[in-house]
Amino acid sequence: MNAQSLLHALETVVGPAGIVCDPEQMASYLSDWRNAYRGAAALVVRPATTEQVAAVVQICHAHRVALVPQGGNTGLCGGSIPDDSGTQVVLSLTRMTRIREIDTANETITVEAGVLLQHLQEAAAAVDRLFPLSLGAQGSCTVGGNLATNAGGTAVLRYGNMRDLALGLEVVLPDGRIWNGLRGLRKDNTGYDLKHLFIGSEGSLGIITAAVLKLYPAVRSITTAWVALPDARSAVELIGSIRALCGDRLTGFELMSRQSVDFVLRHVGRCSDPFAEVHPWYVLIELSDTQPDAPLNDLLEAGLGAALERGWVLDAVLAGNEAQVAALWAMREGISEAQNHEGPSLKHDISVPVSRIPAFIERTDEALLERFPGVRIVAYGHVGDGNLHYNVSKPPGSDDDAFKAQQAAISEIIYAATAALDGSISAEHGIGQAKRDAARRYKDPLELELMRALKRTLDPEGLMNPGKVF
Ligand code: FAD
Ligand code: MLT
Ligand code: ZN
Structure with a gap:
């Protein structure tokens, strides 16, 4: 089926409002927000109901046309971007909003x-x-x-x-x-x-x-604190002690290196350092409760006070109102955007058992900086889940292409360290196209074989997002 007849067949299902084929309008569906992945497509189809999705898939299946499902296109490993053949169809779900x-x-x-x-x-x-x-x-x-x-x-x-x-x-x-x-x-x-x-x-x-x-x-009480730490090891000690004290009231525990915070302070407006002194590591802690007026401030102050005495905490400040809560979260959530302003970067979202996070950071920092002096390590993440975003930005002022040529070797150091500590090369972002080759090397061969068997059973023609995951 040529592109024109495919377009007509799909248009009879979704109507003109459900087809995007103008190159300019298609552009935002064909690259990610960081511009790290780019592809081409025959067209973008936007069905509005499940029945329309089914009819689109049937047409594509009958004519052996590959489909790339896409939602908000915020994924970080190129999973929603088509290849560069120009033959795939992007199926956007953004009209299904009921x-x-x-x-x-x-x-x-x-x-x-x-x-x-x-x-x-x-x-x-x-x-x-x-x-x-x-x-x-x-x-x-x-x-x-x-x-x-x-x-x-x-x-x-x-x-x-x-x-x-x-x-x-x-x-x-x-x-x-x-x-x-x-x-x-x-x-x-x-x-x-x-x-x-x-x-x-x-x-x-x-x-x-x-x-x-x-x-x-619904949550009716929240307490948020910004805490300075001497090292990542203290973060592991601190989360253990706060969890023991607060149980399920601990709802957030986000670790950030000074490098991450520096990037945010440099590039994200309305963010300012709550402390006068510079510290090597920070955590953002959130306690919440379904009871109004739960004594969360007292609880957190007691936990942080004990940690201060043990040397795990250097300084801490509790948000006093909603604006301060939002400002602290803006520092944490701003890291991705801030890192984008510092030129090409490599994203990793590894996980290791929580207790091994300090060892991971020590070993990987050392190995990476020895081989690639000057790269900036932007380490942060969901430390309570053992999930670290160990991102790497190019050395300041260095050539973009030279850094891009080193990316595979940089990632390999990080993945090898992760594997040595019994971790996973993707904790939350997925494999997409970014980690497909690494997954072949680091995932158990039997697990990969079982995954391929399931793929063959459900999608024998290989038309669903080909080139991703496998
Ligand atoms: P897309 O990017 O459009 O697609 C992602 C993958 O899902 C692709 O493989 C696509 O083919 C497939 N897909 C999409 N919709 C469907 C569907 N309906 N059916 C079948 N397949 C589909 N992720 C985290 O896990 N944790 C974070 O803390 C986090 N923080 C982020 C912060 C920022 C600033 C950004 C930009 C991203 C962050 N992400 C995070 C990554 C991203 O937001 C998530 O992966 C999100 O779940 C992707 O949703 P999406 O709708 O944008 O999917
Ligand atoms: C986050 O937690 O901020 C994202 O998952 C990580 C990222 O953007 O690298
Ligand atoms: Zn994350």
Whole structure:
């Protein structure tokens, strides 16, 4: 089928409003926000209903046209960007934005794949509930993308990642059949739990069109602190002691190196250092409770006071009002954007057992700086999950292309250190195209074989997001 007849066939399904084929209008679908990945496509199709998604997939399946599912296009490993052949079709879910049902008696919400994470959070808040997934891209990323990447973020410590928040899915399979698994059951042991196949599959097994998700009680008290630490080892000690004291009230514990904070102070407006002195490491701690007026400040002050005496904490400040809370989170959430202003960078989102984070940082810093002196290590992340964003920016003033030529060797040092400490080369962003080759080297061969067998079973023609994950 040539491009023109494909366009006509798809247009009969989605109407002119559902087709983007003008090169200028297609551009934003063909590269990511960092401009790290670029591709080409025959066209972009934007169905508005599950039935339209199914009809689009059937047409593409019949004519052996490969599909690249795309949500908010905020992914960090090139998973939503087509290859450069110009033959693939980008299937954007951004018109599927209905909240289908809110069921407060069963504490569930049923939403379509294109709903923005922030709109989902707002819909939950409107019925006095919490949808806890929380990440810097929440104003732009979609529920479908969150599910397809099994997104993590800053509240995993307390509520788990997207996999833990999903009860049921609706999925269009690679041959165009619709699987309606939209059950809101907390318990269902009738065989394999198929939703978990699609969660984290990065669009390689089917198109997620809707989901039933868990709701939680609304939070009514929050305390946020910005804490300076002498080293990363102290962060591990501190999280253990705060967790022992506060239990599930500990909802956020984000680690940041001074380099990360420096970038934010340099590039993100309205951020200022809460301390007069410069410190090597920081953590942002959040406690929350469903009770209004819970004594969270007292609890956190007691925990930080004890840590200060043991030398794990150098200084600490508690946010006094909502504006200060927002300012502290802006420092943390601003790191991605700030790093973008410093030229080409390499992103890594490794995880190791929490207790090994200090060893990972010590060993990797040493190995990296010995081989690539001058690179800037931007280490930060969700330390309670053992998840570190060990990003690397080029040496200041150095040539962009020279740095790009070193990227594979830089990543290899980081992945080797991760593997040596029994970690994972992707804790939350996924494999996409960025880590596909590394996954071949670092993932257990039997696991890869089982994954390929599942891929062949569900997508024998290999039309779902080819070139990603495998
Ligand atoms: P996209 O980028 O459009 O797609 C991501 C992948 O999912 C692709 O492989 C795509 O093919 C597939 N996909 C998308 N929609 C569907 C669908 N409906 N069905 C099947 N497959 C689909 N991630 C975290 O986990 N934690 C963080 O803390 C975090 N912070 C971030 C901060 C910033 C500033 C930015 C820019 C990104 C951050 N991310 C984070 C990464 C990103 O936001 C998440 O991966 C998010 O879940 C992607 O959602 P999306 O809708 O943008 O998906
Ligand atoms: C974050 O936690 O800020 C993102 O997942 C990491 C990143 O943008 O590198
Ligand atoms: Zn993250």
